[in-house]
Amino acid sequence: xxxxxxxxxxxxxxxxxxxxxxxxxxxxxxxxxxxxxxxxxxxxxxxxxxxxxxxxxxxxxxxxxxxxxxxxxxxxxxxxxxxxxxxxxxxxxxxxxxxxxxxxxxxxxxxxxxxxxxxxxxxxxxxxxxxxxxxxxxxxxxxxxxxxxxxxxxxxxxxxxxxxxxxxxxxxxxxxxxxxxxxxxxxxxxxxxxxxxxxxxxxxxxxxxxxxxxxxxxxxxxxxxxxxxxxxxxxxxxxxxxxxxxxxxxxxxxxxxxxxxxxxxxxxxxxxxxxxxxxxxxxxxxxxxxxxxxxxxxxxxxxxxxxxxxxxxxxxxxxxxxxxxxxxxxxxxxxxxxxxxxxxxxxxxxxxxxxxxxxxxxxxxxxxxxxxxxxxxxxxxxxxxxxxxxxxxxxxxxx
Amino acid sequence: xxxxxxxxxxxxxxxxxxxxxxxxxxxxxxxxxxxxxxxxxxxxxxxxxxxxxxxxxxxxxxxxxxxxxxxxxxxxxxxxxxxxxxxxxxxxxxxxxxxxxxxxxxxxxxxxxxxxxxxxxxxxxxxxxxxxxxxxxxxxxxxxxxxxxxxxxxxxxxxxxxxxxxxxxxxxxxxxxxxxxxxxxxxxxxxxxxxxxxxxxxxxxxxxxxxxxxxxxxxxxxxxxxxxxxxxxxxxxxxxxxxxxxxxxxxxxxxxxxxxxxxxxxxxxxxxxxxxxxxxxxxxxxxxxxxxxxxxxxxxx
Numbered sequence: 001x002x003x004x005x006x007x008x009x010x011x012x013x014x015x016x017x018x019x020x021x022x023x024x025x026x027x028x029x030x031x032x033x034x035x036x037x038x039x040x041x042x043x044x045x046x047x048x049x050x051x052x053x054x055x056x057x058x059x060x061x062x063x064x065x066x067x068x069x070x071x072x073x074x075x076x077x078x079x080x081x082x083x084x085x086x087x088x089x090x091x092x093x094x095x096x097x098x099x100x101x102x103x104x105x106x107x108x109x110x111x112x113x114x115x116x117x118x119x120x121x122x123x124x125x126x127x128x129x130x131x132x133x134x135x136x137x138x139x140x141x142x143x144x145x146x147x148x149x150x151x152x153x154x155x156x157x158x159x160x161x162x163x164x165x166x167x168x169x170x171x172x173x174x175x176x177x178x179x180x181x182x183x184x185x186x187x188x189x190x191x192x193x194x195x196x197x198x199x200x201x202x203x204x205x206x207x208x209x210x211x212x213x214x215x216x217x218x219x220x221x222x223x224x225x226x227x228x229x230x231x232x233x234x235x236x237x238x239x240x241x242x243x244x245x246x247x248x249x250x251x252x253x254x255x256x257x258x259x260x261x262x263x264x265x266x267x268x269x270x271x272x273x274x275x276x277x278x279x280x281x282x283x284x285x286x287x288x289x290x291x292x293x294x295x296x297x298x299x300x301x302x303x304x305x306x307x308x309x310x311x312x313x314x315x316x317x318x319x320x321x322x323x324x325x326x327x328x329x330x331x332x333x334x335x336x337x338x339x340x341x342x343x344x345x346x347x348x349x350x351x352x353x354x355x356x357x358x359x360x361x362x363x364x365x366x367x368x369x370x371x372x373x374x375x376x377x378x379x380x381x382x383x384x385x386x387x388x389x390x391x392x393x394x395x396x397x398x399x
Numbered sequence: 400x401x402x403x404x405x406x407x408x409x410x411x412x413x414x415x416x417x418x419x420x421x422x423x424x425x426x427x428x429x430x431x432x433x434x435x436x437x438x439x440x441x442x443x444x445x446x447x448x449x450x451x452x453x454x455x456x457x458x459x460x461x462x463x464x465x466x467x468x469x470x471x472x473x474x475x476x477x478x479x480x481x482x483x484x485x486x487x488x489x490x491x492x493x494x495x496x497x498x499x500x501x502x503x504x505x506x507x508x509x510x511x512x513x514x515x516x517x518x519x520x521x522x523x524x525x526x527x528x529x530x531x532x533x534x535x536x537x538x539x540x541x542x543x544x545x546x547x548x549x550x551x552x553x554x555x556x557x558x559x560x561x562x563x564x565x566x567x568x569x570x571x572x573x574x575x576x577x578x579x580x581x582x583x584x585x586x587x588x589x590x591x592x593x594x595x596x597x598x599x600x601x602x603x604x605x606x607x608x609x610x611x612x613x614x615x616x617x618x619x620x621x622x623x624x625x626x627x628x629x630x631x632x633x634x635x636x637x638x639x640x641x642x643x644x645x646x647x648x649x650x651x652x653x654x655x656x657x658x659x660x661x662x663x664x665x666x667x668x669x670x671x672x673x674x675x676x677x678x679x680x681x682x683x684x685x686x687x688x689x690x691x692x693x694x695x696x697x698x699x700x
Contacts (some may be wrong), residue, residue, distance in 0.1 A: 003466055003499070010496050018484075203480030207541060210447040211497040213466075297699040366427060378478075391451055 005210040008220040016225025019191065020231075029232050033344075035210050039176075040243040044087075051248075052079035053101045053120050056091040059084070060106035063129040069127035071152070076123060108215040109133060126153070127254070130143040169253035170315060174340040177263050180236070181333055182306045185270045189278040189298065190228035195221050196371075198280035205375055218283075222275045235269050259340045270332025271352065272360045274298060280367030283374040284382040294381055305330045309337055316341040325347070326352045328359030400425050401446075401549060401580060406455030408441055408604075413553075415441045416452065417604035423549075423582050423597075425460075428575045430591045432690070433601035434481040437585040440477055440600065442601070443553050446582075447474055452509075462542040470499045473547030477554045477584075479538045481526045488513065488522035491540045498545035498621060505544065512540040532563065550574065550585040556590055568594040588690040600694055607697040616687035620662065623689070625655040627673045627682035630681075660688070 019025050019098050053073075057066045066082045073080035083100055085091035086110075091103035095111050101120055103111040109127050131150055137147040168218070196218070199205040208217055223312040244256065277298045285294035292299070308330070316338060325334035326343070329351040338344050373390035374382050383389075403422040408416040416438045423429045431439050444450040446457060447469060459468050482490055488509050493504030511521055515535040526534060535558075542550060550571075556564050571581050571594075585591045591598075598615070600608040608615055624647075628636075630653040639648050646662035647670065661670070667685065674680050688696065 003470070006499075007497060010493070012414055012495060082650055203476070203478040205480065206449065206476040206478060207474065207480050207494065207538075208497070209449055210472070210476070211494065312624065 004213055006260055007216040010224070011177075011217055011220025012224035012227065014121065015221055016228050019225060019228035025228065025232070027304060032232065032236050034042060036239045037243050039273065040240060040249065041145045041247050041324050043249065045247070049118075051077065052081075053117070054081040054083055054099065055120070055124065056083045056085040056103035056230075057103045058088055058091050058103065058233065059086065060088070060107075061104040061138060062108065062128055063136060064134060065128050065131035067106055068130050072123045072127050075153070076119075078119065078123065081207040097295050104128065110311075115181075120279075147267070154269050156366040166242070170341055171254075173253055173256050173259055174313060174337050175310075177340055178306075178309050178333060180339050181263060181267060181270060181336060182302065182309075183333065184195040184267055186235055188225055188271055189274045189302075190295075191225045191229075192222055192275045193278040193291055193295050194288070195225065196279050196375075197285050197294075198287055200283065200286050200375060200378065201288055210287040210377065214375055215368055216325045217375075218274065218368065218371050220281050222272075222279055226271050226275060230268065231269060233264060237261075255340065259336070262336050262339055266332045266336045269356045269360070273328060273332060273356060273363060276363040280374075281384075283371040284384065284387055286378045286381070290381045301329055305333050309333050313341070322348070326355060327331060328356045331356050400460060400687045401582065402456075402458045403442065403445075404455070404456045405445045406442065406445060406456075407453045408438075408445070408450060408637055409453055410555040414604050419455070419604055419606055421606050425580050426578050427573055427582075427597050428571055428581045428595045429597040429599060430595040431599050431601060432588050432591065432694070433584075433586065433607075434587050435601075437506040437586075437601040439586075439601055440553055443474070443476075443582070443584065444550050446551055447472065451469070457509065458507075462480050468473075470545075471548040471551045473498075473545065475538055475542040475543040475552045475555060477526070477557075479535070481537060481541065482533065483527035484525055486520060486522070487524050487526065487529070487537055488651075490526060491537065491544050495544035498547075500545055508544045508546070512543055515538055529628075532559075536561070547579060550579055550581045552581070554585060556585055556587070556594075564594075565592070565695075571595075580619055582652075588694055592690045600697065602694075602698045608693065612690070615693055619688050619693050619696065621660040621688060621692075622661040622663065622665075623686055623692060624661050624667075624670065625682065625684040626657065626659065626680060627684075628674075628677065629679040629681040631655050634673060636677050640677060644670060644673060656682075659686075660692070 015394070021118065055069065070080050070082060083094065085103060087092060088103075088105045091100075091105060092111055094100045095103050095113050098113070101112075102124060104124060104171065105111060110121070110124050110128070119323075130153075134147050134151055137150065138144055142150070145338055153198070200218075201256055204215075241257065241260055244252065248280075278295055280297060281294050282291060284325070285291045305324075308324065312318070312334060321334065324330040326348055327339045333350060335344070335352045339349065368382065370387045374387035377390065403421050406416050406419045408414075418440060419442060421431075421442075431442065434601065441450055445452050445525065445675065446464065448464070461467070476479060485493070488506070491509035492502070492505040492510060495508050496502060510522065516539060518533060518536055521529065521533060526537060537551075541553070542552065543680065551563070551582070552571075555567060571583070575581055583591075583595075588600075592612070596612050597610070598612055599606055618623050623698055626637075633654060635652075636654065637649060637652055637657045637659075641649055641657075644665070646665045648660050650656060650658040652661060657671075671680065671683055674683070674691065
């Protein structure tokens with residue numbers, strides 16, 4: 001293996017091991033996973049509709065109502081269990097106890113504990129109507145087979161000419177994704193920042209650079225922390241997918257499941273872009289206290305993009321949103337936002353990815369130069385221009 | 400053999416190295432000495448590519464230094480540095496791997512060096528939980544883990560107690576005996592006087608003296624002469640007789656004793672006779688100059 005690549009792998013491996021063994025990483029992973037499960041499962045349980053019901057049917061209920069209710073429920077994707085009740089009083093007691101959700105009594109009466117369930121009620125209403133009308137048709141002399149054909153349910157469909165981009169569900173998915181990306185990029189970017197400054201402030205960097213090139217040191221650090229971050233991000237994404245599949249919250253917008261791998265991909269691109277910035281600017285500081293100040297410009301840019309993205313949620317069709325979704329500093333946050341809110345032409349996604357990759361490469365060149373020039377300079381915080389024109393460590397062969 | 404030729408480096412207005420040339424023969428222990436700001440650290444950093452010289456060449460075993468030669472060098476910088484939260488054994492082995500060792504070899508070497516440097520019980524300790532002395536030992540182990548061909552130590556004796564100084568000097572001599580080339584720096588000239596035989600003395604970015612200490616002493620134009628009287632003879636008692644002696648200069652003295660330097664041709668018997676005229680001479684010591692005296696002589700201050 002090439003010496004630089006070997007060094008890069010060693011540095012990256014140390015970073016992964018250090019991060020994963022750290023208490024901060026473990027606690028934050030557990031918290032994130034718990035928040036993901038709770039964030040999906042609790043609203044699903046609170047606002048979501050139950051899919052399975054037990055209904056008591058009295059002997060006096062319209063004949064056939066129970067059978068029809070079961071058939072209708074099955075057609076609607078619900079599971080319905082019928083429990084026979086001797087009298088109306090017995091049925092009411094079962095409802096009162098909560099053993100059954102509702103009861104069907106004589107004369108088309110349905111009994112509920114308080115408010116009728118919005119999913120179950122239409123099913124029961126339709127079944128009772130159908131049963132009573134079938135009964136009346138038979139009484140009027142219509143053969144039962146003819147009555148059944150006459151009363152067969154009509155399938156009514158709805159066609160939307162324009163997809164509703166302001167659908168509440170889509171906005172929630174888009175905003176959660178945006179916050180997740182912003183937090184993850186800032187979080188792991190800061191790890192790169194503090195890692196670089198820590199090596200400078202403890203002076204271990206001089207011992208390191210007597211053995212490895214600065215590019216391998218910075219590259220290994222970014223890749224290592226990125227892999228640890230990706231592992232955490234993937235764990236959250238996988239947990240979110242599984243929780244969604246298990247709880248199946250109602251009103252989940254289409255495309256939610258494709259949004260998740262999209263977020264993972266944009267996390268990788270966004271992290272690559274911003275961690276280079278964090279790492280190279282971090283090299284300008286020599287003390288931990290100066291780290292945040294050195295990274296000030298990145299933090300300002302990220303916050304500005306986050307604020308702009310919050311505004312963009314309500315203006316997803318605007319030209320400026322389209323523009324920002326394709327340009328490197330904002331693309332990693334804006335593009336996934338757009339794709340979860342509307343249908344984005346594939347070429348625009350391709351442009352965003354290519355431009356971001358080009359940005360990562362440009363930063364790798366420029367940031368690498370800043371890092372090489374600044375990493376051994378101690379003392380007061382360096383200015384970018386000072387570092388740019390400074391002297392590099394191990395960048396070229398000596399004269 | 401390490402050969403540094405006409406190395407020059409300027410930082411703005413400061414000329415850190417001004418045509419510095421020196422050689423360290425293989426298997427030798429060479430002290431790079433000089434006051435603070437003489438350019439010692441700049442020379443050492445240049446050996447590792449941490450400083451880009453403006454001019455000059457560095458050759459190791461006849462070839463320009465490169466990434467592969469750096470793998471065989473060990474370095475302990477003046478500003479010590481380790482990962483504070485990393486465990487001792489893991490840290491030493493990690494640096495071994497960075498110098499090209501396999502994981503297995505690096506782990507074995509780490510425990511070997513921990514044993515040799517008295518860190519055996521500390522393998523699992525975090526660096527920031529260690530005493531200052533033990534941190535120094537880990538730093539040394541990091542520089543030595545890959546058994547470097549050239550060991551470069553910047554101010555290794557700074558901050559050590561006399562026993563630790565002796566222990567480190569002994570270790571360095573052992574390494575040299577085993578074939579390692581060692582270059583270390585110190586600004587405390589008198590401290591290292593008895594620790595190494597080969598010295599290079601740097602001042603203002605230039606080599607002012609280099610060679611075997613015994614030869615430097617023998618070649619020194621002046622000798623040191625200490626005269627001590629049996630009883631006090633008053634303020635500046637030597638002024639009554641020293642001015643008449645050619646080639647004798649006064650360094651310092653008090654009511655009872657005086658330190659002089661003499662040229663090689665000074666008639667010592669005459670000096671003794673003159674001193675006796677001032678009082679009873681209890682001690683008349685004549686010897687080669689100390690390293691710092693040689694240095695002062697060389698830089699003319």
